[in-house]
Amino acid sequence: MGRFRALVAYDGTDFFGWQIQPTVRTVEGELTTALARISQRISKVQGASRTDAGVHAEGQVIHFDYQGRMTAAELLRGLNALSGPDVALLRCETAADSFHARHDARGKLYRFDLWADRIGHPLFRRTTLHVPYRLDLDAMRQAAGHLVGEHDFSCFRASTCDAPSPRLRLSRLELVGNPPLLQFLVEGTAFLKYMVRTLVGTLLEVGRGRRSPDSMVELLQTADRTQAGETVGPRGLHLVRVDYEQRLW
Amino acid sequence: MGRFRALVAYDGTDFFGWQIQPTVRTVEGELTTALARISQRISKVQGASRTDAGVHAEGQVIHFDYQGRMTAAELLRGLNALSGPDVALLRCETAADSFHARHDARGKLYRFDLWADRIGHPLFRRTTLHVPYRLDLDAMRQAAGHLVGEHDFSCFRASTCDAPSPRLRLSRLELVGNPPLLQFLVEGTAFLKYMVRTLVGTLLEVGRGRRSPDSMVELLQTADRTQAGETVGPRGLHLVRVDYEQRLW
Numbered sequence: 001m002g003r004f005r006a007l008v009a010y011d012g013t014d015f016f017g018w019q020i021q022p023t024v025r026t027v028e029g030e031l032t033t034a035l036a037r038i039s040q041r042i043s044k045v046q047g048a049s050r051t052d053a054g055v056h057a058e059g060q061v062i063h064f065d066y067q068g069r070m071t072a073a074e075l076l077r078g079l080n081a082l083s084g085p086d087v088a089l090l091r092c093e094t095a096a097d098s099f100h101a102r103h104d105a106r107g108k109l110y111r112f113d114l115w116a117d118r119i120g121h122p123l124f125r126r127t128t129l130h131v132p133y134r135l136d137l138d139a140m141r142q143a144a145g146h147l148v149g150e151h152d153f154s155c156f157r158a159s160t161c162d163a164p165s166p167r168l169r170l171s172r173l174e175l176v177g178n179p180p181l182l183q184f185l186v187e188g189t190a191f192l193k194y195m196v197r198t199l200v201g202t203l204l205e206v207g208r209g210r211r212s213p214d215s216m217v218e219l220l221q222t223a224d225r226t227q228a229g230e231t232v233g234p235r236g237l238h239l240v241r242v243d244y245e246q247r248l249w
Numbered sequence: 250m251g252r253f254r255a256l257v258a259y260d261g262t263d264f265f266g267w268q269i270q271p272t273v274r275t276v277e278g279e280l281t282t283a284l285a286r287i288s289q290r291i292s293k294v295q296g297a298s299r300t301d302a303g304v305h306a307e308g309q310v311i312h313f314d315y316q317g318r319m320t321a322a323e324l325l326r327g328l329n330a331l332s333g334p335d336v337a338l339l340r341c342e343t344a345a346d347s348f349h350a351r352h353d354a355r356g357k358l359y360r361f362d363l364w365a366d367r368i369g370h371p372l373f374r375r376t377t378l379h380v381p382y383r384l385d386l387d388a389m390r391q392a393a394g395h396l397v398g399e400h401d402f403s404c405f406r407a408s409t410c411d412a413p414s415p416r417l418r419l420s421r422l423e424l425v426g427n428p429p430l431l432q433f434l435v436e437g438t439a440f441l442k443y444m445v446r447t448l449v450g451t452l453l454e455v456g457r458g459r460r461s462p463d464s465m466v467e468l469l470q471t472a473d474r475t476q477a478g479e480t481v482g483p484r485g486l487h488l489v490r491v492d493y494e495q496r497l498w
Contacts, residue, residue: 009370009371009372010371010372011371011372011374056372058372076368080368085369085371085374086371086374087371088368088369088370088371089368090368090370119325119329119337119338119339120334120337121258121337121339122258122259122260122334122335122336122337123258123259123260123305123307123376125260125334125335126375127372
């Protein structure tokens with residue numbers, strides 16, 4: 001009994017994102033319903049990241065309070081039995097009462113998967129963005145180099161973003177993998193709304209030769225969302241890891 | 250115009266297998282419907298392998314005859330536009346009139362993917378078999394070694410199998426990958442019905458210590474299906490490649 005934290009994975013395809021909503025299926029809603037069936041003495045679930053509709057997670061972190069007699073291992077089994085096959089608790093353990101999945105997070109690692117081939121592959125359609133044109137990977141890597149570091153990321157920020165400041169530190173923006181399967185690894189202390197998807201959309205325009213790698217420097221200076229590229233679809237985006245002061249698991 | 254062949258990939262999850270059936274969605278049915286919408290001068294589709302319900306393909310090969318004016322590239326685009334997102338022609342080209350996708354096949358490579366962890370992963374649930382117990386990989390590899398070669402595979406054959414002979418040559422049965430994602434690579438000139446899935450089911454029993462690796466020798470000799478392990482579910486099975494006398498693509 002007390003506070004628990006868990007590592008959660010989900011296939012975001014059939015969820016309307018993380019945040020609980022009255023009429024649609026969300027990950028927070030699914031876990032909250034499962035918890036309520038286990039005990040009425042369980043608090044609301046708190047997630048580290050409110051992932052958008054269609055975004056996947058391999059390492060979301062949550063916490064909740066529970067006053068009953070079940071152990072962490074029993075809670076894990078119970079929750080997995082009561083929630084759909086597209087979400088699972090991978091780990092569950094007791095935590096200090098002061099632990100907070102969102103406030104204590106020090107950084108996050110996202111991965112954005114691309115299927116860069118003329119024809120989309122049926123087995124990768126749920127978890128990658130299909131990019132049906134040739135990409136200049138070197139140009140994309142050069143452009144990414146200009147974006148790493150501490151900057152005002154206003155040009156990559158959705159108009160509905162409610163983050164306190166657009167000034168953030170992007171510690172990693174790396175393009176890895178072998179065509180046709182490519183992956184962006186994106187790491188930072190915090191992110192603005194749609195930031196990763198707009199970074200990817202802008203770098204894809206560099207890859208197609210529609211922007212130069214060096215134009216990224218000016219783009220950041222405009223601080224103007226209309227100057228950046230499109231916000232690409234969510235299906236390639238994966239929340240891979242949430243980091244805390246101390247390493248969990 | 251004339252004969253065409255194509256390389257086809259599909260996510261088998263939402264198909265009732267390859268073979269056309271009147272009331273359910275099948276891959277052959279999906280492609281036949283799409284072809285008929287392109288031209289009434291297109292023959293039936295012939296596939297190299299009649300994969301079972303739920304089995305995936307990365308390298309199925311088909312052929313068909315078409316007497317109109319569209320090129321192979323146009324047929325590929327048209328078919329992909331007209332069929333669901335869970336099936337795609339990856340390549341399409343003209344072929345000799347004598348080419349037959351099934352009769353000319355000289356061998357096939359299958360891959361069977363396992364998710365060997367206590368908890369099934371939501372993002373791998375459609376394409377892997379979840380194996381929630383510890384496996385002795387060395388014992389499984391030893392057992393696999395006894396099965397490679399030319400044998401009477403009657404003990405791994407479904408009672409409804411209509412293959413002319415149970416005597417086949419299995420040229421490869423290899424366990425690769427890193428836990429929790431493991432893969433069996435299974436290659437041979439021909440296969441009996443449910444043979445790959447029953448080989449996997451039997452080797453998993455070896456992995457759990459319920460059979461010894463050396464017991465495979467006797468098992469083959471019994472030629473009795475009731476002596477082998479269970480036929481595991483199809484979702485881990487992928488048709489990776491069909492081989493012909495000459496290398497295609």
